[in-house]
Amino acid sequence: MVQHGARDTMKITNAYVNVTSPGRNFVRLKIETDEGIYGLGDSTLNGRELAVASYLTDHVIPCIIGRDPFQTEDIWQYLYRGAYWRRGPVTMAAIGAVDVALWDIKGKALQTPVYNLLGGKSREGVLVYGHATGKDKDHALEDVARHKEMGYKAVRVQSGIPGLEATYGIAKGAGGYEPAERGLPSEYEWSSELYLRHVPKLFARVREVFGDELHLLHDCHHRLTPIEAGRLGKELEPFHLFWMEDPTPAELQEGFRIIREHTTTPIAVGEVFNSIWDGHDLIRNQWIDYLRMAPSHGGGLTPLKKAADFAELYHVRSGLHGATDLSPVTMAASLHFDTAIHNFGIQERMPHSAETDAVFPHHYSFKDGKMFPGDEPGLGVDLDEALAAKYPYQRAYLPINRKLDGTLTDW
Ligand code: EZ4
Ligand code: CO
16 A cells, blocks of 8 residues: 555545435445545435435536545635535535545545544543433433433433424334434424423423433424523523523524523534534624534534634534434544544434444444444444445435414424
8 A cells, every 4th residue: 555644646536426225315425546445425414315416426526536535625625615606505515525535535544543633532432412202201201211221421301292293303103213204294283382381391300300410401403582492491400401402593693692691501503504604603602502513514524623623712512413314424423523622512322223324334332321433544434335225215304393373483
């Protein structure tokens, strides 16, 4: 193999996209080089998968053939600035896949795990939170107990709301919930009034049963107005949440000032962000505590490292999105990132199905409430293409949520 350092320039020779659906859809990019080393990226955009696949195949891949895969900064800028049309979830998921694949190649070429390229180990293992859900309070409590038994030190708790048929984020059967559902979008109903009445009672019970030690988190899925979120945060203060997530849609960043003025419950935002500019005001005004943008949706590891360094100046820590629509490639990239950055907070973990894990063999692991990226060169994740081909794409969407009067919720 060529010695890297004073090395000959490696070249990207080929790249292609696989869309596979082992239980749910994933879009994976593979970039190959003239040295036989390849890298993987994830550009899964839940419910809009084929748009990103086309963006990559039709518009991005032809532009990167022949380039030096070590030039992560220049290639990122080339794809971001060069497109003229900046940002947006489709563009940034595509650029993110290229960037992550290039870091994977760089790690393999230098024979070192990606965390060493991002600053080296700042910690052994990263704290993760799991999802406890239940159709009502009692079932949610049972699921919290189950998560404690599995070793989790931090648990997100969601439950069905009395008076509402079905709620997003709650498992329908046994096991976890899956954000996307096959076929056309299903519809759920929503009432902020009923929700706000219920959630403080849920957390009062959780603290009563499980004590003060366990970290508790909650996701509002962008459904509240800022003043409603302020009320909820205030009522949750006695239960010392690790965070309250996505209390309100974040297009209006100054809306978060109202929440901040009313509560000390920490706030996490950013799973739908695709650029630092989506959260620039939130960070510099110290209106949030945790940034959730993950490498796949946020345009890759290159911009995410810059976002983390910017956030660090304002005491904002990371809390990367890690739902099942983020493929094992993104989970691996996130774990290398979490291991290396100084201002790591917590990492979301929604385990993938056994089917998905078989399609994406990986070296990361979970033990005693923490995850470990493994020490393989690069990301330490692969795609079994023959197995992936057995699961063709199937149309699937995130559900739609309507208020009781029929109008759509903000999200
Ligand atoms: O709704 O991943 O915190 N996790 C979440 C997820 C998201 C989905 C969107 O694709 O809010 O369930
Ligand atoms: Co969320």
